[in-house]
Amino acid sequence: MFSLPGLLLLACLLNLAAAIPAPTVITTTTHTTVTSCSCTSKSTSKGHTYTSTLQGTSLCSKSKIQPTCKTTTSTLNKLITTTVSTPTSTSKHTTTTIKSSTSTSTSKPTTTTSSKPTSTSKTSSSFTSASPSATPIKDSGKRGLAYNDPTLTEPFSLSGQNSKVSWAYNWYSYPYTSGQTQSGYNPALSFVPMLWSAAEVLTSVWSSNVAASKANYGTTAVIAFNEPDGCGGGQACMNVSSAVAAYQQWMDPLAGSVSLGAPAVTNGVGTGIGLDYLSTFIKNCTGCHIDFVPIHWYGDASQTSDFETYIGQAYTAGGNRPLWVTEFGTTSGTAQPFLQTVEDWMDGSSMVAKYAWFMDEAGNLINSNSSGLSPLGVVYNSG
Numbered sequence: 001m002f003s004l005p006g007l008l009l010l011a012c013l014l015n016l017a018a019a020i021p022a023p024t025v026i027t028t029t030t031h032t033t034v035t036s037c038s039c040t041s042k043s044t045s046k047g048h049t050y051t052s053t054l055q056g057t058s059l060c061s062k063s064k065i066q067p068t069c070k071t072t073t074s075t076l077n078k079l080i081t082t083t084v085s086t087p088t089s090t091s092k093h094t095t096t097t098i099k100s101s102t103s104t105s106t107s108k109p110t111t112t113t114s115s116k117p118t119s120t121s122k123t124s125s126s127f128t129s130a131s132p133s134a135t136p137i138k139d140s141g142k143r144g145l146a147y148n149d150p151t152l153t154e155p156f157s158l159s160g161q162n163s164k165v166s167w168a169y170n171w172y173s174y175p176y177t178s179g180q181t182q183s184g185y186n187p188a189l190s191f192v193p194m195l196w197s198a199a200e201v202l203t204s205v206w207s208s209n210v211a212a213s214k215a216n217y218g219t220t221a222v223i224a225f226n227e228p229d230g231c232g233g234g235q236a237c238m239n240v241s242s243a244v245a246a247y248q249q250w251m252d253p254l255a256g257s258v259s260l261g262a263p264a265v266t267n268g269v270g271t272g273i274g275l276d277y278l279s280t281f282i283k284n285c286t287g288c289h290i291d292f293v294p295i296h297w298y299g300d301a302s303q304t305s306d307f308e309t310y311i312g313q314a315y316t317a318g319g320n321r322p323l324w325v326t327e328f329g330t331t332s333g334t335a336q337p338f339l340q341t342v343e344d345w346m347d348g349s350s351m352v353a354k355y356a357w358f359m360d361e362a363g364n365l366i367n368s369n370s371s372g373l374s375p376l377g378v379v380y381n382s383g
């Protein structure tokens with residue numbers, strides 16, 4: 001269901017773009033197909049009452065509520081902006097934004113949710129100032145920032161905030177990508193390099209960027225490929241054998257000097273997708289040193305219990321390694337109560353070592369004029 005010819009063509013175009021030695025900006029929409037369940041009537045399970053608004057992948061396997069649920073296939077439309085630059089300018093800058101979510105029913109779902117994840121925080125008006133005089137301080141905590149603009153890391157972990165944000169990443173191997181002013185990254189945050197894919201433009205600078213990040217930006221961990229189980233823009237599109245070979249070539253040599261994260265998979269469901277891809281990767285990556293397992297999750301804001309169930313499934317699929325939830329967010333519903341619930345839950349979960357809300361950007365964790373934290377950002381920073 002995932003390998004539509006159009007997506008493969010798109011993937012090919014993106015791969016070709018990676019070899020062109022001139023900055024290229026690609027904006028496109030990709031479709032991620034997710035099988036899920038939509039409950040069309042009330043039922044109770046584990047003390048919860050499920051209503052028609054509930055949708056979720058793991059719901060399908062909960063036998064007690066299954067009779068009241070309809071299996072659906074949802075397509076997440078992701079608006080992707082990809083900037084690919086030359087090896088000398090050392091940049092692969094990827095922005096992935098969930099634009100909308102639509103459902104195509106295989107039975108008869110009565111509800112279809114569709115909204116922008118950032119819309120819930122845009123109307124908020126209070127904020128915490130990123131005063132130039134505020135001093136960044138190193139905080140502990142599982143929370144991290146997924147960012148594109150380094151200056152938007154500044155409002156977090158400032159003196160007096162009692163912040164739980166301690167790390168950041170930008171899908172690239174260095175805090176700044178090409179064309180960005182090389183200043184503004186919050187020095188309190190431990191930077192986590194990612195090898196987005198095995199494209200030469202990225203591997204050619206990988207070792208030196210990791211070394212420079214270790215020397216200057218508190219790096220203690222690195223993450224492998226971004227959504228190799230997907231072939232849309234913003235997704236690395238690597239089959240398991242390619243990912244294994246690239247992991248052995250580029251990640252394994254760093255074992256012992258930094259913690260190594262497996263490829264970060266989507267929460268898509270199906271053969272070769274999501275946790276199925278993850279377990280195959282781990283099984284086939286013989287001799288590989290894997291310290292932790294990054295995963296992504298997107299769903300409706302009502303799906304807090306599905307989120308928690310998914311974490312348990314991912315922990316098992318990852319061979320009981322610590323999980324880093326390096327992207328999570330809501331595709332519909334109100335983000336703030338969802339974030340509050342799951343961040344508290346993850347802080348108390350021994351399965352989850354780190355996590356990063358999608359994402360640190362204006363109109364999301366940052367207020368719409370980029371002057372400081374949004375109310376959602378306050379919840380994430382110190383809530």
Ligand SMILES: *[C@@H]1O[C@H](CO)[C@@H](O)[C@H](O)[C@H]1NC(C)=O
Nearest residue numbers: 124125126127367368369371
């Ligand atoms: C930015 O927006 C916030 C509300 O989100 C407002 O309080 C603040 O005054 C604005 N700052 C500027 C410089 O416009």
Ligand SMILES: *[C@@H]1O[C@H](CO)[C@@H](O)[C@H](O)[C@H]1NC(C)=O
Nearest residue numbers: 015237238239240241242243
């Ligand atoms: C995996 O991908 C590589 C590189 O694109 C390709 O050469 C290889 O044939 C693929 N292997 C399988 C089993 O599809």
Ligand SMILES: *[C@@H]1O[C@H](CO)[C@@H](O)[C@H](O)[C@H]1NC(C)=O
Nearest residue numbers: 239240241242280281283284
């Ligand atoms: C995993 O490894 C086995 C044994 O080498 C191989 O047969 C299988 O094709 C591999 N799976 C993938 C998805 O590459």
